Amino acid sequence: MTIQTAPLTEAATSHLIRLEVNELDVQVHYNDCGAGAETVVMLHGSGPGATGWANFHRNVDAFVGAGYRVLLLDCLGWGKSDPIVCTGSRSDLNAQTLKALLDALQLDKVHIVGNSMGGHSAVAFALSNPARVGKLILMGGGTGGPSQFVPMPTEGIKLLQGLYREPTIENLKKMMNVFVFDPGSMTEALFQARLDNMLARKDHLENFVKSLAANPRQFPDQGSRLGEITAPTLVIWGRDDRFVPMDVGLRLIWGMPNAELHIFNRCGHWAQWEHADKFNRMTLDFLAH
Numbered sequence: 001m002t003i004q005t006a007p008l009t010e011a012a013t014s015h016l017i018r019l020e021v022n023e024l025d026v027q028v029h030y031n032d033c034g035a036g037a038e039t040v041v042m043l044h045g046s047g048p049g050a051t052g053w054a055n056f057h058r059n060v061d062a063f064v065g066a067g068y069r070v071l072l073l074d075c076l077g078w079g080k081s082d083p084i085v086c087t088g089s090r091s092d093l094n095a096q097t098l099k100a101l102l103d104a105l106q107l108d109k110v111h112i113v114g115n116s117m118g119g120h121s122a123v124a125f126a127l128s129n130p131a132r133v134g135k136l137i138l139m140g141g142g143t144g145g146p147s148q149f150v151p152m153p154t155e156g157i158k159l160l161q162g163l164y165r166e167p168t169i170e171n172l173k174k175m176m177n178v179f180v181f182d183p184g185s186m187t188e189a190l191f192q193a194r195l196d197n198m199l200a201r202k203d204h205l206e207n208f209v210k211s212l213a214a215n216p217r218q219f220p221d222q223g224s225r226l227g228e229i230t231a232p233t234l235v236i237w238g239r240d241d242r243f244v245p246m247d248v249g250l251r252l253i254w255g256m257p258n259a260e261l262h263i264f265n266r267c268g269h270w271a272q273w274e275h276a277d278k279f280n281r282m283t284l285d286f287l288a289h
């Protein structure tokens with residue numbers, strides 16, 4: 001059953017909470033949308049200016065309308081969450097942050113939708129908290145590690161790192177130009193919102209650069225442990241992903257016993273935005289059956 005509701009807003013769903021993560025007392029921001037017996041957590045990617053809302057604003061209403069409670073977690077180092085320099089595995093750090101949030105909200109089990117870094121983090125969470133995962137949806141991410149076909153770092157990741165180092169509108173447009181299949185779909189308003197997000201938190205940008213210098217492998221290869229994840233998993237990739245190549249998705253379904261893969265044609269690194277309607281229909285069907 002689909003419930004029609006007025007579109008949600010970032011401001012109306014915004015919450016700050018203090019959590020203990022890795023023995024650190026930190027403030028974390030999340031959006032809490034809708035109400036439902038089952039909860040879906042959405043984890044954003046690692047681009048400059050990314051947040052839960054920026055990554056998933058085309059998806060939240062559909063999930064809430066389908067009767068789910070949706071949590072958008074801003075990882076430490078993004079959005080209104082506290083700054084951090086991460087010298088270890090960022091996938092694990094995000095997984096620990098998610099666990100602390102779920103403990104605080106007394107949520108035993110959730111479904112997780114992860115975009116890029118969010119996918120790596122969802123897998124890290126499933127490995128350390130298997131009983132707390134219902135289903136997984138991984139887009140353009142799930143594990144760091146090599147592509148068999150594409151030199152790494154990819155052109156997209158090089159542009160992303162360049163944008164962190166020099167956060168200008170020119171560098172943002174260069175990155176966005178290879179981010180999606182059809183850059184013509186990006187409006188000036190979207191560029192400006194993303195630039196404003198980035199420049200509002202220069203500490204996050206500087207910390208990302210420091211983190212990379214301390215540990216270039218922020219997202220370790222989790223490939224050897226994928227077989228441990230038995231949660232039903234839908235892997236979604238863009239055929240034209242120039243950030244995390246599609247064969248990483250093949251590695252995921254090779255390793256995860258209950259995973260299946262959908263590849264969108266004419267799609268870059270942002271399937272949930274570039275093909276939002278079909279993405280919403282497909283993922284809601286996967287969660288329901």
Ligand SMILES: O=C(O)/C=C/C(=O)/C=C/C=C(\O)C(=O)O
Binds near residue numbers: 044045141160243
């Ligand atoms: O380096 C990786 O494996 C992961 C890269 C990302 O997480 C890139 C994500 C970019 C976004 O989702 C964004 O909105 O900027």
